[in-house]
Amino acid sequence: MQKSALQKYNLPDVPGVYLFKKGRKILYIGKATNLRDRVRSYFDDDLIATRGPRVVDMVTMSDRISHETTPTVLEALVREAALIRLHRPSANVEGKDDKTFLYAVVTEEEIPRVLVLRGKDIDFKAKNASDGQKLKAFYGPFPSGTQLREGLRLIRRIFPFFDTEKPIGTKSKHQAAKIEFNTQIKQYPRVFSVKDYGRTIRHVMLFLSGRGKELRIVLEKEMHQAAKEERFEDASAARRELFALDHIQDVSLIKDERLDDAREKQGSARIEAYDTAHLSGTNAIGVMAVIDAGTLVKSAYRTFRIRGMQKNDDIASLKEILSRRLRHAEWSLPQAIVVDGGTTHKKAAETVLKDVGISIPVVAVVKDERHRPREVIGAQRARVSEADAVLANSEAHRFSLAKHRAARTRSLRK
Secondary structure, three states: OOHHHHHHHOOOOOOEEEEEEEOOEEEEEEEEOOHHHHHHHHHOOOHHHHHOHHHHHHHHHOOEEEEEEOOOHHHHHHHHHHHHHHHOOHHHHOOOOHHHOEEEEEEOOOOOEEEEEEHHHEEOOOOEEOOOOEEEEEEEEEOOHHHHHHHHHHHHHHOOOEOOOOOOOOOOHHHHHHHHHHHHOOOOOOOOOHHHHHHHHHHHHHHHOOOHHHHHHHHHHHHHHHHHOOOHHHHHHHHHHHHHHHOOOOHHHHHHHHHHHHHHOOOOOEEEEEEEEEEOOEEEEEEEEEEEOOEEOHHHOEEEEOOOOOOOOHHHHHHHHHHHHHOOOOOOOOOEEEEEOOHHHHHHHHHHHHHOOOOOOEEEEEEOOOOOEEEEEOHHHHOOOHHHHHHHHHHHHHHHHHHHHHHHHHHHHO
């Protein structure tokens, strides 16, 4: 398959799964935070050096691509695993030992637990774990154990489930302490009944099987039925779950995918991202976060105390931070700069760069009213992926808030 053939597929820049095919035969299944950028990467000139001959052969043999979009990166993760298990594509499984893959499993108990097990610890025919534990269901294989564990952590925020080492009810001080702690932070069910917990587990199983659309239909039916029966608390709970499914903050999964890509493909862009935090014009702090080859480079992070600002002025703060940063000739220059805001912030940064005679493309990440990324401006021209831009922006925001909290705490102590 040639790169020119990609144009007819009109791949979107949203999360989802993609399938390389030869005729009707599926050769490879993958997931993406950005379908367009991810699939295009398979046609880079240095593909054989970065991904190996197996992937090169797969791309050469393929004659078509199909894809499915998903609302979130998390749903792309579980959908990829479900499709790999269903189709067993050669490029996904050949030369790999099933026993090394990780699976999410649900135990067959009155109070089921959701656990992570390696294939070698599962008897798939008998539906048993190696310790004799009966299994209600298993999901996978998941190519990335890190992403599976992070995915389960995100799912548990919406549908709290138990993941204890031993069955619930086992007398163990260590387990009792874990249950008490996780219940307090809402990772385990706070108000418990076997019936309600069974409902939660059914929802978790639907999600892990890659049936997010079906889960939404179930939740909508539960919400309407509860409202009809005037069980308003249950209706509200279902509504919250529906909202949470569509607004999962899965930046951590984007980070994990970028790290996995970096291991395969070195030479990704070095990006600097800038953000500010302030409280009523005081304790104003600006930060610079850096990612290089998809990896967070925390040793290169920098903090700037804003000096020239009298009131909350994001544009003035950005100009001051960037001007001071560019005075440091000893710091490596990035391939792109990411700013938090829209066209106005982008132009402000470009003005500073022009004044000092440095040509670096600027990318702006526009947020919605809930401070979620809504639009990325200038990523294509800067030759960086939107996923990398969002990652850098999110990390800069996290870093600025952390630094501001620390500064505010020190101020209060004085």
